[in-house]
Amino acid sequence: MIPGSFDYHRPDSVGAAVKLLVDFGDGARVIAGGHSLIPMMKLRMADLDHLIDLQGINDLKSITVSGANVTIGAMVTQHELIANEALFSMAPIVREAALQIADPQVRYVGTLGGNVANGDPGNDMPGLMQCLDASYTVVGPNGSRDIAARSFYEAAYFTERQDDEILTSISFKSKKGGYAYEKQKRKIGDYATAASAVLIEKDGGNCTAASIAMTNLSDTPVCPQEAAAALIGTALDEASISAAVTAAVNAIDPAEDNRGPVEFKKYVAGIMLRRAIERATARA
Amino acid sequence: MNEMAPPKTERAAALKGLGTSRKRVEDARFTQGKGNYVDDIKMAGMLFGDFVRSPYAHARVKSIDTEKALAVPGVHAILTAADLEPLGLHWMPTLAGDKQMVLADGKVLFQGQEVAFVVADDRYAAADAVELVVVDYEELPVVVDPFKAQEEDAPVLREDIADQKEGAHGPRRHHNHIFTWEQGDKDATEAVISEADVVAEEMVYYHRTHPCPLETCGCVASMDKVNGKLTVWGTFQAPHAVRTVASLISGIAEHNIRIVSPDIGGGFGNKVGVYPGYICSIVASIVTGVPVKWVEDRMENLMATAFARDYWMKGRISATKDGRITGLWAHVTADHGAFDACADPTKFPAGFFNICTGSYDIPTAYLSVDGVYTNKAPGGVAYRCSFRVTEAAYLIERMIEILAIELDMDAAELRAKNFIKKEQFPYQSALGWEYDSGDYHTAWDKALKAVDYPGLRKQQAERLEAFKRGETRKLMGIGLTHFTEIVGAGPVKNCDILGLGMFDSCEIRIHPTGSAIARLGTISQGQGHATTFAQILATEIGIPADDITLEEGDTDTAPYGLGTYGSRSTPVAGAATAMAGRKIRAKAQMIAAYLLEVHDDDVEWDVDRFAVKGAPERFKTMKDIAFASYNQAIPGIEPGLEAVSYYDPPNMTYPFGAYICVLDIDVDSGEVDIRSFYALDDCGTRINPMIIEGQVHGGLTEALAIAMAQEITYDDLGNMKNATLMDFYLPTSWETPHYTTDHTETPSPHHPIGAKGVGESPNVGGVPCFSNAVHDAFKSFGLKQSHMPHDHWRIWKIAHDLGLHG
Structure with a gap:
């Protein structure tokens, strides 16, 4: 359970991160919370030469509520999704679902962006974002574009995002009415059955x-x-x-x-x- | 004249001796992250070892190419079987009389088997090199089913012994057959069953699982070429046995080997055996001349080190119409994997499975066990139980439930009707054991009363009616279990491991100022020996437990013992501790009498002192006596105050308990809510009630895991499907229910302080109790037997097959 060797990068802007992705090509991956990528690296199923850590990019860490519009930076943690009262008032289902993800230690580090971008069918947030009809903003060498969550996922670990693009934020409109997130799992920390x-x-x-x-x-x-x-x-x-x-x-x-x-x-x-x-x- | 003595009770309390809920002295370091585990050991120049493991369950190894791997910077050596063969170390003996490959010798027999050992400057270089070792495999047909393994044309797994007709435990009748072990009277049992009013028959599978201690296995081997001494720090549950075995197989003189078990993060049987990693680390240290560390990761631990259970148990139990049990017949197909690496006393290839008559007076019984090889990891260790006792308890407690259904009788009543009665002890069982003591009816009645058993049955009936009316989708189950364990192996006359008698030992030195150090042949893995053994001594010698240091695990300093597993520490080493304490006291009595200028017989023991009979104001405390033993010339008495005791127990001990679980099952999702769990344990004399409670909580939680979700499974190609903690179930506090503990106290008549051992009782009793509760919930719909683990989908399947999904 030891990864192969790689170079570590910690850019301080999305532009710098995109440039690293473009420069290093196939051998580079961005890392957010790392709960999916690091185990894959340790199992040597993900073999990469350059790891680009997004933790240094402060622009990706805020939750913004403007009228009926909610925008969540990709590096906002699951814990922050639970704790943010403004978000709760706009879409309480997010808190309910996030509370059913993993455990507090994981939620302090795991991010919304990583959860939705990775394309792991076990992750809870992609389904939730489809339910909310959310939109993802991705930024690449040719600028930014928005992709609907409902058309983002192609197959397990395959998404509409190109390899040189970074998912930077998630947006959706406030949802009125009733909500519920029901999840059966074998134990705390497990993916959904x-x-x-x-x-x-x-x-x-x-x-x-x-x-x-x-x-x-x-x-x-x-x-x-x-x-x-x-x-x-x-x-x-x-x-x-x-x-x-x-x-x-x-x-x-x-x-x-x-x-x-x-x-x-x-x-x-x-x-x-x-x-x-x-x-x-x-x-x- | 001495000063005024405090009252007896106050002095006794100050000792924190037997019966005191003394806080664990180990916890200060463990809770602060300051334990000293194998992986904390760092030595100058130390190298790291890592294994190349087989991706296949059965394959011929045609070649191993290490050229690219050796070119990785920092790699020192790569060992293969070819390197070990000249030393005679490419195979090693197992504890069960079989032999096991250290590194793949021509073929591999299970996924994860050790193929080559890379030695490098650090873990990273070693892992990189492991990736680059090229092994050319030729796949062979795989057999993971122990019944298919015995078919005429089944693949030959063990080519090394294919033609060998005699195994370590008698004749072999097939190339994948290991042994047949029989106990009891076959003809008489079959006659009783054929003539019985009522017979219940069932196949009961106790699935393969794994002890999965939080700390995995590992070691640091250091060969000092200057003084010729080999030191191995490792996760060893039996350090002295490891030393002797290491000496026998390596040829290094035993006095030149030092084995040290530092702090161990849980063992549960997983750390009893000898693993290839230990041998390879030792060889690598000899080859390189520097210390070599090997610590396996979680996947390696789950895939390659010793599993537990995997017993297919066919039972037949007979009774009279009114529920008097007349006979028990059992046959076990025991899946041992690729090598027979069970950790059992040598004369018991199926451990103490012949305790399977349980708590019941069953006059006639017969048992046979067939051990079988398959393409799975070797093992078969006692996972938090005495050797195969949890399998035995599960079989009898399931058979009792099934018999109760056949008899249309309440299972609690059926048990009470057949318990061995208090006045029958010592009781000779039909399968060969002499139960030392017990009072099952008292425990059972107390348990049924504590949970209001009739009230629970009434609630269950009401729930069932509501379910049938469509008002709820939840069924209520009541799980009953009365178990009897057999622990404390054991008497040297019939218990040994590789010829080493299973006695244990304690050595005590009293210091001049009245404090002490005691050393034992056992080794704590979390049981709290430093706390409890000091308490035994405190009561025996009148020195406060807080003033007694307890040491285990270093073979250069500790007296010889067979280690800690099978709940043997308290029954055997605990007895040695009391006996050594009594030797100290006997000498102290003579010293006290001399100091008090009276005859030896004229002083009497009084909590922490000897006092002149009839004149309690004239006394010498143990502290006074200790000082005198070092500074006074006493005629006829040697200076100093030390003792050692090697204790060979006259019999096993037989702890027992009555457990009752109440749970609710969602028939649609298969989810289970444990509503309550009542555990009454009788472990004889109770040394530390708080530690007992902790042991019961921990053991029940492991039992919950095993019964409800924890398993090791393989697909048809022998790929192991549960190699991470995502899929191998370890409950968190969230899944763990509240437990209510209770006790009765029936001291062992042959143990010096009457103690019986408790660490494993909750696993032995807990598994059948949880499982019986699940079965009980569906009993009224016709369910008799459904195999564990009772995870969501299997419970859902029960409901589905019974037509409960409409």
Whole structure:
């Protein structure tokens, strides 16, 4: 469990970091909290010559709330996501989900940017950001561009981000209404066996907006529009919820691992989603 | 005239002796990060070793090319089997009478097996070089299933002994067969079972798991070529045995070998055996002339060092219609992996599994165990239990539950009906043990009352009705267990390891000013020996525990002993400590009598002093006596105050306990909530109640892990699937429930202070208790047996197969 040798860089601006990426090409990787990358390096599954640490870039460390718009710097830690009251008032589901990630020690170091950029299907934040319909800003040698979270993930560890781009911030609009993040895991610190993020808005007794995303149940997060559609315009009755759950379970493609076989994962994915919908509905 | 003596009780309290919840003296350094573990040892010029390991579970090693690896700056040497062969060290003996490759000799037999040993300036260079060693493998067919391993055309795993018809434990009947071990009366048992009113039969699998101590295994070997002395600091649960074995296999005279176990961060059986890393470090130090350190990482620990369990246990239990048990038949298929590296007393290839009649008066029984080779890591150690006792307890406690279902009888009542009665002790079991003492009915009644057992059953019935009405998706399970352990190995007449009798020892020196040092043949790995053994001595010799230093683990200074595992420290070394203390006291009595100018028989012991009979104001404290022993010429008595005792126990000890677990199961997710856990332990005389409670908490938490989620599994190609703590389950405080502890106290009649040992009871009793609770939750839907671990998906599968998902 010892990585191969590499050079360490600690730039103080995004521009400098991008330049290092361009200069060193394939042999360079940026590191945020390191909870995914460092174990891969120790297992020598990630073999790199240059490690570019983003900890020295202060521009990436703030949470900004402006009207209904929330922007979170890529280097904001999970702990800060939990502690920030302004963020909580705009999107309480972020705190609820972050509290279910790993443990406090990991959350003091693990970042939102690293969590969403790495493309690990086990990470919780990609699904949550799809649920929030967030947008990621990436900066490369040709300037910056925005990519919707819902179209960012291509396959496990493959994303829309180019190798010479750095994900710098995450933005979304404030979400009213009910919310819930339900996660089944084997123990504290584990990735999800199945997890669901749900946002629901109601007017009178009727659902006016809904958003659903699922984590660790395919090689990317899954945000099934047909499942959300099954709820919108309904009274969130049993039949609608069942239709949404069925649509979501049809959209996932879990793999067997030590957490259990496919049949089990599909079943508990439905259970987690049903619980999330019911809890979000009660809060809406 | 002496000053006024404080009252007896006050003086006794000041000693912090037996029965005192004395705070652990070890904790000051451990909680401040100031322990001294193997990896804390740093020596001038020290090199580091690292292994090239096999990615395959079964393959021929066609060639090993070390050229590129040797070119890495800082690399000094790379050892392969070819280098060890001239020394006769490419294979080594195992504790179970088998032999094991130190480095791959022509083939590899499990994933993670040691193939080459790189020695370098630092860990980084060593790891870089490991990557560059090129091994040419030719894959061979893999067998990971112990039943398939015994088929006629199964691959030959151990080519070295393929034609050998006789093993260390009798005849071998197949190329992958290791031994057959039989106990009890086969014909009588089969006759009883064939004629019985009721018979329950089941295959019960106790899955493969791993002790996974927080500190992994490692050592620093240092050969001093000037004085010819080899010193090895290492994670050894039995340092003296390691010294003797090292001498026998290396040819280095035993007085020229010093083995030191520094602080050890948990052992749980994982650190009893001898591993290739130790041998390679020693050879590398001899070759390079400087100290060599080897410390394995977590993946190496889980993949290659000793696992535990992996017993397929077929049980048949018979009873009369009214629930009187008449017989027990058991057959075990024991998967030992690639080499038989079990750590059992030599004459017991399946350990003390023949304790499997448990707490019950079963008149007729028969047991046979077949050991089998597979392409998995070697081991089979006693993970926080005496040798194979937790497997035995699991089998009998599952069979009792299944029999209760067959009889349609409450399992608590069935147990009470069949317990060995208090007046039957000492009790001769059908499978050959003499249980020293017990009072099972008292413990059982106390436990059932403490949890309000009838009330729990009523609640469970109500919950079941609510479940059937669709008002809840949670079922309630009540787990019962009454276990009997056999610990304290053991009497030299039948217990030895490689010919070394399993006695233990204590040596005490009283200093002139009345404080003391005691040294033992055992070694603490977290048990708190420095705290508890000082307490035994405090009560025996009247010197405060705080004034007694306790040392273990250095073979140059400690008396010979067989080490710490199998809950043997208190039963054996604890007894030696008391006996050595009594020798001190006997001499002190003569000195006191001389000083008080009376006959030896005219003084009597009084907590911390000898006083003249009938004149308690005339006395000499132990402190006075110690000083006198060093500065007065006493006719007929040698100066000084020292003693040593080597204790050969007359019998094992038999701690027991009654555990009751209540849990709630979510049938949809398979998640479990442990509502309560009541643990009554009877470990005989209680030395330190606080340490006992800590041991019970720790043991129960390991039991929770094993029963509910912890396992070592392989795919069909022999790839190990749980090599990191992501997948190998270690509970955190979050997963750990609250435990309620309780006790009864039935002293061992043959132990000097009546103590029996407790460190492993909670694992032995805890695993069946958690498992029985899971089974109990589904009992009314027809579940009889479902294998551990009871993790989310397996529990979900039970519910699914029983039709509970609609």
